[in-house]
Amino acid sequence: MSLDDRKKVILQAIVDDYVTTCEPVGSKALIDRHNFTLSSATLRNEMADLEKLGYIEKPHTSAGRIPSDKGYREYVDSLMHIDTISNAEKKDIESRIATGVGEVTDLLKNATNTLSTKTGYVSLAMTPVLKKSYLTQLKLLMIEPGKALVVVVLSAGVVKDKLVRIPNFLTDVQVNEISRAVEKQLSGMPLDEITLITVASSVKNTSIPDSFLNQVLYEAYTAIKQADKLDVYLEGKNRILSIPEFNDVGRAKGLLDTLSDDGMVAGYVNELGTEEISEGDDSYMIRIGQEIALEGLEDCSFITTTYKVGDKISGNIGIIGPKRMEYSKVISQINFVRKTLNDEIKKING
Amino acid sequence: MSLDDRKKVILQAIVDDYVTTCEPVGSKALIDRHNFTLSSATLRNEMADLEKLGYIEKPHTSAGRIPSDKGYREYVDSLMHIDTISNAEKKDIESRIATGVGEVTDLLKNATNTLSTKTGYVSLAMTPVLKKSYLTQLKLLMIEPGKALVVVVLSAGVVKDKLVRIPNFLTDVQVNEISRAVEKQLSGMPLDEITLITVASSVKNTSIPDSFLNQVLYEAYTAIKQADKLDVYLEGKNRILSIPEFNDVGRAKGLLDTLSDDGMVAGYVNELGTEEISEGDDSYMIRIGQEIALEGLEDCSFITTTYKVGDKISGNIGIIGPKRMEYSKVISQINFVRKTLNDEIKKING
DNA sequence: TGTTGGCACTCGGATGTTTTGAGTGCTAAT
DNA sequence: ATTAGCACTCAAAACATCCGAGTGCCAACA
Numbered sequence: 001m002s003l004d005d006r007k008k009v010i011l012q013a014i015v016d017d018y019v020t021t022c023e024p025v026g027s028k029a030l031i032d033r034h035n036f037t038l039s040s041a042t043l044r045n046e047m048a049d050l051e052k053l054g055y056i057e058k059p060h061t062s063a064g065r066i067p068s069d070k071g072y073r074e075y076v077d078s079l080m081h082i083d084t085i086s087n088a089e090k091k092d093i094e095s096r097i098a099t100g101v102g103e104v105t106d107l108l109k110n111a112t113n114t115l116s117t118k119t120g121y122v123s124l125a126m127t128p129v130l131k132k133s134y135l136t137q138l139k140l141l142m143i144e145p146g147k148a149l150v151v152v153v154l155s156a157g158v159v160k161d162k163l164v165r166i167p168n169f170l171t172d173v174q175v176n177e178i179s180r181a182v183e184k185q186l187s188g189m190p191l192d193e194i195t196l197i198t199v200a201s202s203v204k205n206t207s208i209p210d211s212f213l214n215q216v217l218y219e220a221y222t223a224i225k226q227a228d229k230l231d232v233y234l235e236g237k238n239r240i241l242s243i244p245e246f247n248d249v250g251r252a253k254g255l256l257d258t259l260s261d262d263g264m265v266a267g268y269v270n271e272l273g274t275e276e277i278s279e280g281d282d283s284y285m286i287r288i289g290q291e292i293a294l295e296g297l298e299d300c301s302f303i304t305t306t307y308k309v310g311d312k313i314s315g316n317i318g319i320i321g322p323k324r325m326e327y328s329k330v331i332s333q334i335n336f337v338r339k340t341l342n343d344e345i346k347k348i349n350g
Numbered sequence: 351m352s353l354d355d356r357k358k359v360i361l362q363a364i365v366d367d368y369v370t371t372c373e374p375v376g377s378k379a380l381i382d383r384h385n386f387t388l389s390s391a392t393l394r395n396e397m398a399d400l401e402k403l404g405y406i407e408k409p410h411t412s413a414g415r416i417p418s419d420k421g422y423r424e425y426v427d428s429l430m431h432i433d434t435i436s437n438a439e440k441k442d443i444e445s446r447i448a449t450g451v452g453e454v455t456d457l458l459k460n461a462t463n464t465l466s467t468k469t470g471y472v473s474l475a476m477t478p479v480l481k482k483s484y485l486t487q488l489k490l491l492m493i494e495p496g497k498a499l500v501v502v503v504l505s506a507g508v509v510k511d512k513l514v515r516i517p518n519f520l521t522d523v524q525v526n527e528i529s530r531a532v533e534k535q536l537s538g539m540p541l542d543e544i545t546l547i548t549v550a551s552s553v554k555n556t557s558i559p560d561s562f563l564n565q566v567l568y569e570a571y572t573a574i575k576q577a578d579k580l581d582v583y584l585e586g587k588n589r590i591l592s593i594p595e596f597n598d599v600g601r602a603k604g605l606l607d608t609l610s611d612d613g614m615v616a617g618y619v620n621e622l623g624t625e626e627i628s629e630g631d632d633s634y635m636i637r638i639g640q641e642i643a644l645e646g647l648e649d650c651s652f653i654t655t656t657y658k659v660g661d662k663i664s665g666n667i668g669i670i671g672p673k674r675m676e677y678s679k680v681i682s683q684i685n686f687v688r689k690t691l692n693d694e695i696k697k698i699n700g
Numbered sequence: 701t702g703t704t705g706g707c708a709c710t711c712g713g714a715t716g717t718t719t720t721g722a723g724t725g726c727t728a729a730t
Numbered sequence: 731a732t733t734a735g736c737a738c739t740c741a742a743a744a745c746a747t748c749c750g751a752g753t754g755c756c757a758a759c760a
Contacts, residue, residue: 026723039733044724062723062740103513141489143503149511151501153493159513161499163453238610241603249599253591260588376752389704394753412710412752 003053003074010036010046011055012079015067019324022244024064069289069323072301076286076327083332090336093118097340104128104157104309104345108233111307111317111341116236118333121243121321122259125307126269127231128156128315134190138220140179142172148216150223154191156309157349160227164219167212174208178216181206191228196221230270232262245299245322254296259320268294269316272304284331289323301325305334307341310349317341353403353424360386360396361405362429365417369674372594374414419639419673422651426636426677433682440686443468447690454478454507454659454695458583461657461667461691466586468683471593471671472609475657476619477581478506478665484540488570490529492522498566500573504541506659507699510577514569517562524558528566531556541578546571580620582612595649595672604646609670618644619666622654634681639673651675655684657691660699667691 003011013034017025027040027047036043047065050056055071058064067075096114101107108125115123137153146168151161166175185202186194199221203213237259246252259265272285287302297320304318318334353361363384367375377390377397386393397415400406405421408414417425446464451457458475465473487503496518501511516525535552536544549571553563587609596602609615622635637652647670654668668684 024723028722041733041735042731045732048725058724060740062721062738064723102515137493139491141491141501143487143509147507149501149509151491151499151511157497159493159499161501161511163509165452238603238606241599241606247599249591249597249602252599252602253588256588256591374752378751391704391706391755392702394755395703398754408753410711412712412750414752 003055007046007050008074008079010043011050011067011071011074014047014050014056014065015071015075015079018066019326022324024059024066026064029064067323069291072288072323073291076288080328082335083328085332085336089118089333093333093336094340097337098344101344101348103159104348105231107341107344107348108315108317109235111337112233112235115317115319115334115337116239118337119319119321119330120236120239121319121325121330122234122236122239123317123319124235124265124269125233125317126266126315128158128309128313129230129270133158133313134188135186135194135224136188138179138183138186138224140175140182140216140220142170142175145169148175148219150220152224152227154227156313158227160223162219162223162226164216164223166216166219170208170212170216174206175216177206178203178208178213182217182220186224191224194221194224199224230266232266232269234259234262234265243322245324251296251299255300258294258296264294268292269304269318272302272316284318284334286327299323301327303327303330303334305338307338307345309345353405357396357400358424358429360393361400361417361421361424364397364400364406364415365421365425365429368416369676372674374409374416376414379414417673419641422638422673423641426638430678432685433678435682435686439468439683443683443686444690447687448694451694451698453509454698455581457691457694457698458665458667459585461687462583462585465667465669465684465687466589468687469669469671469680470586470589471669471675471680472584472586472589473667473669474585474615474619475583475667476616476665478508478659478663479580479620483508483663484538485536485544485574486538488529488533488536488574490525490532490566490570492520492525495519498525498569500570502574502577504577506663508577510573512569512573512576514566514573516566516569520558520562520566524556525566527556528553528558528563532567532570536574541574544571544574549574580616582616582619584609584612584615593672595674601646601649605650608644608646614644618642619654619668622652622666634668634684636677649673651677653677653680653684655688657688657695659695 013030014025017030017033027043030043031038031040047056051058051065054068055074056065057068059066093114097107097110099110101110105127108127112123112125133155135152136155139151141149141151143149146165147163148166149161149163151159153159181203182199186199199217200214203217206213237256240246240252240255246255272287284303284305289298289301292300292302299322300320301323302318302320304316306314307317308314317338319330321330363380364375367380367383377393380393381390397406401408401415404418405424406415407418409416443464447457447460449460451460455477458477462473462475483505485502486505489501491499491501493499496515497513498516499511499513501509503509531553532549536549549567550564553567556563587606590596590602590605596605622637634653634655639648639651642650642652649672650670651673652668652670654666656664657667658664667688669680671680
């Protein structure tokens, strides 16, 4: 017994109905809402089959059916047709993303914000994976005696900085000297090849005592390594509380607690990101329910896609919502956000 | 009829009990837990009086009493005695705050984090009020053709920066020239005296065409103004979901929605901050329930205190919790965090 | 006059019972 | 293979009951 066409149509209808009503759907209700040329009895038989095959399940004996993870999977893989997105909405998304932008991270913030508002779910974006990028500039900027700003510029156009302490008596001129020497040595070097040793060995023959020099270089090193860190933008966490599935404070807290651990989310998404995403214009990845290996997300789906910074560097952007989600709509939105984001990044990085 | 000593003791007992049990307290229970030399009947009379006076109220006819806002107010103003804080806890707080610190904002983040963990409530801190401070440095740093980093250093030791777009053909040397000119003109100037005009008029007689120069200066100006912005650090929002009062998703959402509007919270706290806080070592401000003019915080209390950066500049730090809160404990913690924060800031700004 | 034991009363919350109705599976007829 | 029909299930809603911590008030007492 496998999924014949009729079963597919029925499964599709069940998912569609459940998504909109959030209530288990029964044979009668299904007949009412769609004009099947079927009796409810036949439908029941088919539904019993679908259940045996694992595509739908019953919360309890005398209730309707809800899609299982496998059912959703079948749905997103081969049943749904992706929405088109109206021109008005396109305009809206474009203007939201392009507003008040100075650098790539601004775009990411805007994009997550937009996604969250548009979908009504939690959205997230990660900064580009910088490991694959290299250092283009490093500047030490004297702020006042004992304090300097390390400015790190990476190939992806990402700029990070860090305020560090330096020996009190170092002069403006000396700091400049170090700055130039380090930059000369390191610029162009891939980030993961930069070690404390390469940094330390970059400056030689200066008037500055070694021990102090090393202190400065160490700070420069940590600043570089810190720039390497993945940042996560999560938007719209509060919206979780509006989702019926999370009407229970306990559940909501479970989910929110997990989400508030940026590192954990980042790690997970990053891992996913290494999996293959086909290279089309409309490519995305979906993780449904138990497929998500994060505590508290058992009733959620995770839809991510990738954006690009230049040729090789990419990052992830996507949303987290309930399994019971209007996939077709959300996916169309994500795809358009991704497209806009890519375009805008190109504009910035010219 | 006013609050005689016995009534005060009773009110105190009611608040204490209610805070720990989260259940309306009745005459019998009160007698059981405290060894009053009173019968429950007398107690009932006294409680009826306290109710008439508005210090306590009944959720419904046949229930015990809970403190009213006025009751809490009386409690915090004259009934409670502030906890002392153990040495172990002091050490803990000190180490949490002083760990991994580079600049003042790091301290603030650590401090809010500490406060939230220690109290179990939401904690918040605001960056120093910068209006009273002045500009000490302004640097334009060429990143690549068309892009520059504006670094703004303020008297409070606060460093902010912003990546801006500049005309493509401007050279490193030209950017430096502008940078020096602007800094020379503006450094030492109070932030609120800096206007687009003062910035624009700071550079004269250069080789750069006016229209392009103006573009750069405009970006510098917005960067300065942006540095002027108050930042709010809010920590531990999730903890709200663990508070019995907010076991209801609707309420929790109301509160969280308000809190997620940083600007609104900042505005409110800032307004409060202008009110007088006495200058003792242990000074704090409490707003209880309806006294808080923010939607969704009707069942909350707001405890804030101020920290200092140098002589004149100060910022706020505090917590938001349920009205039903162990005030004495929380206040002692806030005070110690404040003290530690002040000490550490002095260390940094030396 | 303030205190106290006593008592009738209240009412939210817990517990138990009944009803309802949408849903199911199965069977026999088409 | 499809379908009408029927007996059965069970969560949720509606209704009923009970319990007890709590109250206010009164009359008696120090």
